[in-house]
Amino acid sequence: MVSLREALSCHLAGRPTRLPRRHPVGAAALLLLVAAVACSPAPLSPDADAAPGATTQPRPPEVYSIELTGDPASRYETETTAASPLSSLVSSRYPGIAVSACLQRAARAHADLPSGFEEHVPLAFTEFALHWAGCPDPTATLSVLLTDRTDPGAMLDRLAPVLQGGGFTHLGTASSPARPPYSTRWFVLLIGRRMSMLPVATSASPGAQLPLQFRVDAAYPRATVEVTTPRGVVETIAVGVSRGWAVAGVALAQEVGTQWIELIGHGPSGPEVLALFPVEVGREPTRHWVGRPAGDESWVDTTDEAESLAAQLVADDRSRFGLSALSWDPELAAIARAHSAEMAEEGYFAHVSPRTGNVADRLRHAGYPASFAAENIAMAPTLGEAQESLMRSPGHRAAVLTPEATHLGIGVVTRSDPRLGTVHHLTQLFVRREPTLSGG
Numbered sequence: 001m002v003s004l005r006e007a008l009s010c011h012l013a014g015r016p017t018r019l020p021r022r023h024p025v026g027a028a029a030l031l032l033l034v035a036a037v038a039c040s041p042a043p044l045s046p047d048a049d050a051a052p053g054a055t056t057q058p059r060p061p062e063v064y065s066i067e068l069t070g071d072p073a074s075r076y077e078t079e080t081t082a083a084s085p086l087s088s089l090v091s092s093r094y095p096g097i098a099v100s101a102c103l104q105r106a107a108r109a110h111a112d113l114p115s116g117f118e119e120h121v122p123l124a125f126t127e128f129a130l131h132w133a134g135c136p137d138p139t140a141t142l143s144v145l146l147t148d149r150t151d152p153g154a155m156l157d158r159l160a161p162v163l164q165g166g167g168f169t170h171l172g173t174a175s176s177p178a179r180p181p182y183s184t185r186w187f188v189l190l191i192g193r194r195m196s197m198l199p200v201a202t203s204a205s206p207g208a209q210l211p212l213q214f215r216v217d218a219a220y221p222r223a224t225v226e227v228t229t230p231r232g233v234v235e236t237i238a239v240g241v242s243r244g245w246a247v248a249g250v251a252l253a254q255e256v257g258t259q260w261i262e263l264i265g266h267g268p269s270g271p272e273v274l275a276l277f278p279v280e281v282g283r284e285p286t287r288h289w290v291g292r293p294a295g296d297e298s299w300v301d302t303t304d305e306a307e308s309l310a311a312q313l314v315a316d317d318r319s320r321f322g323l324s325a326l327s328w329d330p331e332l333a334a335i336a337r338a339h340s341a342e343m344a345e346e347g348y349f350a351h352v353s354p355r356t357g358n359v360a361d362r363l364r365h366a367g368y369p370a371s372f373a374a375e376n377i378a379m380a381p382t383l384g385e386a387q388e389s390l391m392r393s394p395g396h397r398a399a400v401l402t403p404e405a406t407h408l409g410i411g412v413v414t415r416s417d418p419r420l421g422t423v424h425h426l427t428q429l430f431v432r433r434e435p436t437l438s439g440g
Contacts, residue, residue: 064117065290066125068109072285073134075199076277077102080170086152090171093156094163103140103172103189105133110142110187111174120293123385126189127392128289131277136200137191138262138276139389141166145186146178155186167192194220194265195246195274203280206254212261214246216274220265223274225250226394230257230281232321234398256282262394270352276393295384306383306412307333310426313387314408317400329433332409335366336427340413343377344425351377359429372432374399379425383412386426405430 080098081087087099109129110121126142143162147154155173168190178185198213216223223246225237230253239248246263253259263275278285300306315325339362343349356362359375376399380386390396409429416422 063290063292064122064125065288066113066117068129068132068287068289069112070105070287072132072287073102073105073202075201076131076134076136076197077199078136078193078196086173089152089156097163097168098170100135100170100172100191102130102133102135103170103191104174105172106130106135106140107172107174107187107189109133110189111176111185122291122293123380124291124388125289127389128291130189131202132285132287132289134202135191136197136275136277137193138273138393139191141168141190143186143188143190145188146182147184147186148182150175150184154184155188158186159188162188162190166190169193194272195263197275200277201279202277202285203283204252206252206256206282208252210250210252210261210279212246212248212250212263214263214275215244216241216246216263216265217267218244219267220272220274222266224264224266224271226262226264226398228260228394228397229253230255230259234394234401252279252281260392260394264395270350271395273393273395294382297382297384300383303337303412303414306414306424307337307410310383310387310410310412310428311408313383314400314410314428317387317391321401323401323403326405326408326430327433329407329409329431331366331368332407332429332431333411334409335362335368335411336409336429337411337413338362339377340411340425340427343379343427344413344415344423349377349379351375363431368431369434370431371434372402372404374402374405374430376400376428376430377426378428379423381422381424383424383426386424399428399430402430404432407431407433 079101081101081104084099090097090099106126106129109132110126113121121142121144123139127139130137130140141162143159145155145158147158152173155175169192171188171190173186173188175184175186177183194217196215200210200212204210212225214223221241223239223241225239225248227235227237227250229235237248237250239246246265250261258278259281260276260278262273264271265274297309300309311328318325339353339356342353342355352358353362356365359373363370363373376390376396378386378390380389390400409431411427413425414422415425
């Protein structure tokens with residue numbers, strides 16, 4: 001029997017909305033689902049350095065330094081590979097899923113990882129490998145599979161439970177030798193792509209104009225583009241949408257650094273991040289990744305500890321940018337926790353609830369006096385990875401770093417499932433609380 005640690009890969013985001021000060025509620029939505037998936041015939045071994053039951057945070061993990069083989073891609077593209085035996089095999093087994101050239105290259109980067117590292121791949125590395133390979137996608141689901149045969153058919157057999165209901169459209173795969181009794185370890189990257197785009201350069205000169213042309217699904221009648229400049233400032237770019245094409249022009253910064261670009265599609269189910277990628281300004285992309293493995297959160301045993309850690313991660317990010325700390329509000333935390341619990345229990349991931357509506361509806365129903373609100377939602381194996389990915393996304397970063405909010409509430413509900421492993425359902429609420437007649 002195959003033991004799976006699985007998570008979906010879907011990003012949703014939107015901009016906070018300022019409301020009239022006399023209005024009692026606010027409306028906004030910033031959603032994110034991030035995770036890495038590990039899949040093998042036996043559960044992965046726990047980290048030898050883990051400290052189960054510890055009541056204090058463990059020491060920071062060691063820093064990893066990985067040099068990828070080959071030069072970074074010179075442009076982002078969404079085309080699939082030409083006809084190949086693997087493409088034919090995938091299309092015959094799983095119609096609707098195509099083999100992607102950039103995903104193939106990113107999967108190869110995972111297969112070339114040093115021994116031992118591949119069992120605990122940080123989400124940040126997977127996202128780095130995607131962009132190094134020329135994929136403009138926000139993230140990918142990573143499955144690590146062990147087989148006793150070397151042919152791709154054995155891998156595709158193992159992959160079937162992961163693909164079921166995942167909404168995936170593209171994959172890339174690479175293999176490396178495995179320790180006996182298995183012969184092959186497969187690294188499979190999966191994405192659900194809801195757009196295509198004309199090629200975009202991965203680097204350009206300071207001050208250059210970067211044209212963007214995306215073909216988006218009909219489900220998204222409106223689109224926006226958010227960017228984070230090398231100085232960390234989030235900006236919104238005007239986008240024209242006509243007959244499924246979203247067109248925008250991004251002026252790159254004058255200073256050298258990394259500028260992040262995010263395409264957000266707005267549809268009936270809310271806003272969704274369709275593309276997210278970095279452009280190097282005044283320098284070439286690197287193939288050198290430096291980072292840490294996912295932090296050890298085994299000391300987090302209770303809801304209070306999880307929410308305290310999540311709040312500290314937000315406070316740390318705001319402090320880095322010279323922003324004041326937000327006041328923790330138990331009432332907001334209860335509203336956020338209820339939404340996280342509903343998503344976990346009902347098996348959906350969205351800021352629009354079939355029971356309680358959107359964040360504005362939830363605040364209004366609770367009688368919470370707000371003139372501004374922004375909501376981030378995440379589903380991830382660790383709280384640290386969720387926060388890191390939120391900060392890489394311009395839209396989500398704008399909510400975390402908003403100067404508009406005065407109060408913060410975070411609700412975390414943690415579930416353990418034989419297929420999913422440990423999953424944190426997290427809702428962050430950033431709110432400007434208005435004074436009430438009673439002075440609250």
